[in-house]
Amino acid sequence: MTETILSVRDLRVTFETPDGPVSAVRGVNLDLKSGETLAIVGESGSGKSQTTMAMMGLLAANGRADGSVTYRGREILNIGERALNGIRGKKITMIFQEPMTSLDPLYRIGRQLAEPLRYHAGLSARAARPRILELLRLVGIPDPERRINSYPHELSGGQRQRVMIAMALANDPDILIADEPTTALDVTIQAQILELLADLQKRLGMAIVFITHDLGIVRRFADHVAVMRYGEVVEDGAAEALFAAPKHPYTQMLLDAEPEGRKEPPAEDAPALLTGDDVRVTFHLGGGLLAKPTPLHAVKGISVSLHEGQTIGVVGESGSGKSTLGRALLRLTESTGRVAWLGKELPEGIDAMRPYRRELQLVFQDPFGSLSPRMTVGQIITEGLLIHEPTLSRKDRARRADEALAEVGLDPSMRNRYPHEFSGGQRQRIAIARTMILRPRVIVLDEPTSALDRSVQKQIVTLLRDLQAKHSLSYVFISHDLSVVRALSDHIIVMKAGEIVEQGPTDAVFDAPRQDYTRALMAAALSTTRFRTAS
Amino acid sequence: MLGYTLRRMASAIPTIFIIVTLTFFAIRIAPGGPFDLERPLDPLILANLQRAYNLDAPLWQQYLIYLGNLVQGDLGPSFTRRDFSVNDLFAQGLPVSILLGSLALLAAAIMGTFLGAVAALRQNSWLDNAIVAIATLGITTPNFVIAPLLSLLFGVVLGILPAGGWSDSNPAYWILPIVTLALPQVAVIARLVRGATVEALRANHVRTARAYGLPGRVVVGVHALRAAMLPTVSYLGPTAAALLTGSVVVETIFGLPGIGRYFVQGALGRDYTLVMGTVVVIAVFVVLFNLLVDLAYAWLDPRVRYD
Numbered sequence: 001m002t003e004t005i006l007s008v009r010d011l012r013v014t015f016e017t018p019d020g021p022v023s024a025v026r027g028v029n030l031d032l033k034s035g036e037t038l039a040i041v042g043e044s045g046s047g048k049s050q051t052t053m054a055m056m057g058l059l060a061a062n063g064r065a066d067g068s069v070t071y072r073g074r075e076i077l078n079i080g081e082r083a084l085n086g087i088r089g090k091k092i093t094m095i096f097q098e099p100m101t102s103l104d105p106l107y108r109i110g111r112q113l114a115e116p117l118r119y120h121a122g123l124s125a126r127a128a129r130p131r132i133l134e135l136l137r138l139v140g141i142p143d144p145e146r147r148i149n150s151y152p153h154e155l156s157g158g159q160r161q162r163v164m165i166a167m168a169l170a171n172d173p174d175i176l177i178a179d180e181p182t183t184a185l186d187v188t189i190q191a192q193i194l195e196l197l198a199d200l201q202k203r204l205g206m207a208i209v210f211i212t213h214d215l216g217i218v219r220r221f222a223d224h225v226a227v228m229r230y231g232e233v234v235e236d237g238a239a240e241a242l243f244a245a246p247k248h249p250y251t252q253m254l255l256d257a258e259p260e261g262r263k264e265p266p267a268e269d270a271p272a273l274l275t276g277d278d279v280r281v282t283f284h285l286g287g288g289l290l291a292k293p294t295p296l297h298a299v300k301g302i303s304v305s306l307h308e309g310q311t312i313g314v315v316g317e318s319g320s321g322k323s324t325l326g327r328a329l330l331r332l333t334e335s336t337g338r339v340a341w342l343g344k345e346l347p348e349g350i351d352a353m354r355p356y357r358r359e360l361q362l363v364f365q366d367p368f369g370s371l372s373p374r375m376t377v378g379q380i381i382t383e384g385l386l387i388h389e390p391t392l393s394r395k396d397r398a399r400r401a402d403e404a405l406a407e408v409g410l411d412p413s414m415r416n417r418y419p420h421e422f423s424g425g426q427r428q429r430i431a432i433a434r435t436m437i438l439r440p441r442v443i444v445l446d447e448p449t450s451a452l453d454r455s456v457q458k459q460i461v462t463l464l465r466d467l468q469a470k471h472s473l474s475y476v477f478i479s480h481d482l483s484v485v486r487a488l489s490d491h492i493i494v495m496k497a498g499e500i501v502e503q504g505p506t507d508a509v510f511d512a513p514r515q516d517y518t519r520a521l522m523a524a525a526l527s528t529t530r531f532r533t534a535s
Numbered sequence: 536m537l538g539y540t541l542r543r544m545a546s547a548i549p550t551i552f553i554i555v556t557l558t559f560f561a562i563r564i565a566p567g568g569p570f571d572l573e574r575p576l577d578p579l580i581l582a583n584l585q586r587a588y589n590l591d592a593p594l595w596q597q598y599l600i601y602l603g604n605l606v607q608g609d610l611g612p613s614f615t616r617r618d619f620s621v622n623d624l625f626a627q628g629l630p631v632s633i634l635l636g637s638l639a640l641l642a643a644a645i646m647g648t649f650l651g652a653v654a655a656l657r658q659n660s661w662l663d664n665a666i667v668a669i670a671t672l673g674i675t676t677p678n679f680v681i682a683p684l685l686s687l688l689f690g691v692v693l694g695i696l697p698a699g700g701w702s703d704s705n706p707a708y709w710i711l712p713i714v715t716l717a718l719p720q721v722a723v724i725a726r727l728v729r730g731a732t733v734e735a736l737r738a739n740h741v742r743t744a745r746a747y748g749l750p751g752r753v754v755v756g757v758h759a760l761r762a763a764m765l766p767t768v769s770y771l772g773p774t775a776a777a778l779l780t781g782s783v784v785v786e787t788i789f790g791l792p793g794i795g796r797y798f799v800q801g802a803l804g805r806d807y808t809l810v811m812g813t814v815v816v817i818a819v820f821v822v823l824f825n826l827l828v829d830l831a832y833a834w835l836d837p838r839v840r841y842d
Binding site: 056 | 744746749758838
């Protein structure tokens with residue numbers, strides 16, 4: 001039963017780049033036993049994905065793999081497309097991180113599911129149909145007779161990932177490689193997909209290679225864990241042992257990377273700064289010369305009151321309207337209802353709002369897209385000063401930039417560099433410096449840590465809390481990540497479909513959630529129960 | 536789909552109306568008129584001529600007369616070719632232009648797609664570099680250079696094709712004009728298809744197809760190329776409109792009876808109705824082909840909806 005079916009020896013992956021060769025994987029050894037779940041854990045750039053891409057012959061054109069990968073004693077590394085095609089899609093299958101784009105948007109899912117059956121099992125389209133329906137039923141797609149004719153865009157992200165899993169199971173594989181299969185999904189969907197994988201593994205007995213950065217998932221899912229950093233496996237072993245007593249300092253650091261601590265509550269008598277009363281946002285989709293637009297109610301009458309020094313955490317799944325609410329509170333999107341700053345209603349319109357922008361700031365989720373790649377860091381962070389404090393001299397602006405960079409923990413000498421020279425965490429610090437230089441009072445933080453590795457997340461959370469304490473800032477913190485929200489917020493709003501389903505002080509909501517929706521969110525995000533017991 | 540098509544047609548009417556209006560008044564701003572010859576006409580004859588063509592009426596009245604005729608499908612009499620109406624001229628010339636243009640378009644689409652796809656699949660090889668280099672040459676060489684060179688080589692030196700002229704029944708006369716019209720389009724389409732295919736080959740869903748061990752021809756033919764066709768289809772719409780309404784240069788050099796030359800001749804001779812007629816024809820073609828492109832797009836890409 002515990003035969004080793006996949007064995008990786010001294011695997012090296014090198015990419016030829018204009019700046020010379022870059023090694024992504026440096027001599028990795030792994031063993032996978034049949035029916036076992038092996039988790040490969042690491043932060044971005046650790047080489048965990050490239051390890052499996054190399055096994056499957058999917059490296060980019062400039063990539064080269066050396067070493068040895070044997071499947072049931074047979075070498076499969078660099079054996080050529082044709083020979084490899086006898087194994088991949090049949091004995092070893094793969095699901096990817098991007099459920100939205102991993103299926104071909106131009107074909108019905110039935111046709112895509114038929115392809116591996118056609119080319120590996122030799123089934124005609126007609127003969128494959130019952131098997132496809134069976135697979136769709138197996139992965140829990142409702143109404144498969146109808147869904148078999150759907151295009152990928154007609155399915156949700158979770159359903160698309162289920163279809164990918166169905167494709168992976170089509171030919172009864174020995175090994176399923178899952179490359180961050182739930183990272184792009186909402187937490188509740190994430191839990192469903194993981195449960196499905198665990199259940200299928202129990203029923204079908206295939207081995208799973210699970211690639212993830214999320215130790216919470218590993219703890220609940222894996223039998224065996226390999227921790228990767230800089231293209232090397234720094235520690236591996238049985239999951240239980242590794243979590244109980246991590247040996248390598250990097251593993252310890254990863255395990256320790258859960259955001260922790262709580263925020264000091266604001267003063268009892270802190271004045272209300274920003275208040276929203278029955279805020280509603282409606283988008284009109286489509287429409288044209290002769291067609292009527294369809295209204296989409298993104299925010300349906302929400303009232304909030306943000307006090308000085310307070311953080312309101314807004315949680316909810318994608319599409320719940322939390323970002324739209326944040327933008328409406330800053331008058332960055334049209335809304336009805338009242339939005340008031342220090343008791344006075346905020347005006348509409350770009351020019352009328354400009355004097356208020358300085359005190360009402362926003363930090364975005366994407367630290368890669370939100371900084372102009374053609375401006376230096378100094379230019380980026382001082383741009384706001386040109387508008388809000390036009391009388392400052394160049395020298396004063398430079399001084400303020402240095403202060404702001406130092407405040408977010410960056411070396412002021414980095415002022416003349418460009419954003420692409422920085423890591424994701426550093427870029428998010430730059431984005432925060434750009435905000436802080438204006439000395440704002442309210443900052444809407446829209447998923448500021450979602451794109452970052454866990455260890456970096458923790459640092460940003462600490463930075464945000466320190467800045468808040470020092471300048472008595474008020475935050476609206478929008479996130480789907482409940483552990484980060486808990487570490488930062490005084491008050492929590494749980495949103496669903498544009499409405500508040502539950503709100504209250506952070507601890508009260510976390511300790512005793514009243515709504516099923518909140519409970520589902522929490523269970524999915526914070527549970528440590530194993531999906532299945534090791535066989 | 537039928538409803539969508541009809542709605543699109545209906546919404547084209549105001550577009551064409553605006554184009555007609557702007558052109559009508561714009562050409563009247565140009566100095567001179569259709570009867571200004573090198574030796575001025577006798578004032579009495581000129582007045583008679585102008586009355587015959589309603590040119591003595593106030594401009595707004597002429598405009599209304601033109602619109603009234605246009606709605607009935609009458610493009611009016613030609614001012615400079617006195618025995619012909621503009622409708623007659625187009626009835627003779629348009630079939631020639633459409634025949635040549637559509638064959639050139641077809642040839643360009645097939646050749647361009649083939650070359651572009653080959654270049655993308657052999658990215659950065661000598662073959663890719665050669666195709667890109669030739670395509671760049673094709674885009675940068677003007678047709679008034681290509682046309683005489685082809686005519687000289689195949690018509691005079693080799694003597695295997697007519698150097699110019701036209702025959703409705705003998706396709707030998709069609710070949711050189713079609714090649715001249717198609718060459719630059721082959722080049723543009725090859726470049727477009729190459730770029731789109733390179734991108735499509737890197738797409739996640741193509742990676743999926745490879746990860747599932749599908750044969751190379753399925754990965755490329757089924758999953759990559761169809762996605763790569765989309766940008767090309769968008770380009771083909773306006774290109775079709777341009778090709779099918781004739782080319783001044785090609786028609787002049789090969790001596791073809793198409794309608795492309797009317798645009799220049801009409802404008803230079805202040806043949807108001809001829810210019811207007813050409814504009815209307817081109818506008819209708821542009822609207823029509825953009826509609827066809829959108830329909831083709833929706834057929835190729837199920838994510839596109841009619842609304």
